[in-house]
Amino acid sequence: MVTAESAERWMQGLLMFLCLIIATTAGAQVEISFANKVLFTKTGDMDGVRLAVLLPAPVTNEYQEISALHSNCGKFYTISENKKVLYYAGIFDGPTLPIVETFVYKSKPVIIDFSQKNIKNVIPGTEPNDYLDSDGKYINLKNKTIRSLGDSLWNVSKDTIDYARRCYEYVATHFKYMKVGNWRTLSEIIKKGGGECGDFSTVFITLMRYKGIPARHNMGVKTDGSYHIWADFYHKDYGWIPVDVTYKNSNPKGDFFGVYRGGLIILSQGLTTFSRPDLNIRNYPLQTFYYKYWYQSGYGSVEGHHEPSKQ
DSSP: OOOHHHHHHHHHHHHHHHHHHHHHHHTSOOEEEEEEEEEEEEEEEEESOEEEEEEEEOOOBTTEEEEEEEESSSEEEEEETTEEEEEEEEEOOSSEEEEEEEEEEEEOOEEOOTTOSSOOBOOTTOOGGGGOOOOSSSSOTTOHHHHHHHHHHHHTOSSHHHHHHHHHHHHHHHSEEOOOOSOOOHHHHHHHTEESHHHHHHHHHHHHHHTTOOEEEEEEEETTSOEEEEEEEEETTTEEEEEOHHHHHHOTTSOOBSEEOSOEEEEEESOEEEEETTEEEEEEOOSSOEEEEEOSEEEEEEEEEEOOEEO
């Protein structure tokens, strides 16, 4: 005979079991085959079309392992130890042109234990001081609002970690989430009082760099093909410390400071500078792709559609 008391105990046990599965899955490693694809399409009637395309290419870093990286065209260029791109420059003859890079992705969840100073989240060969400068547009260390806010938070902080946590909590609670659909400059973000994940990360990163703390964007796609950006900052005792201000904004009771649960394919870390005869960008947030095209005669345009997906 099943009593109300036994049924309640059974339900409590089931809920605890489900919570355990969810908690375990959230921090589990995930390995998948993935394609980062851009499909270009011509409209109108153009002759002699030439196309130059730049795609970010994933590399093994603190949060992921990448293997079996291939492309159907173009050439991979290594910009630094933790940054690679696929560059294609050539004739666009047919009505469509797919540019695809495929790879195997394995996530590496990270939870910083602030009681352990001998375990650093960092890969060999990277230079944290590469992520200290201002570019005057996305990361503007002369911005008056940043300087005022940074000084006020710094003056009440016990140390660097405390300052970072205060910045993380301040940006999450004082900026609003807004669908804007594209990257915006720091001044635009501050003027509007909010933005998307990249904007939240930009404000946090600028506050870090203003006080001489290396910080950077982690830009890419989730394993379901949707987009996300989050930040991390460097500390000499712990290495790179992940910080997701956007998640904190949407879930104020959650803890996203020093915690990365996996599932984001990082395509770029930090802003990208790349120069070739057909294409030149400097301090550009390369999360999806960048392209230019030329044609000899006729009329029309070339459009690109980003299509990241599991294989």
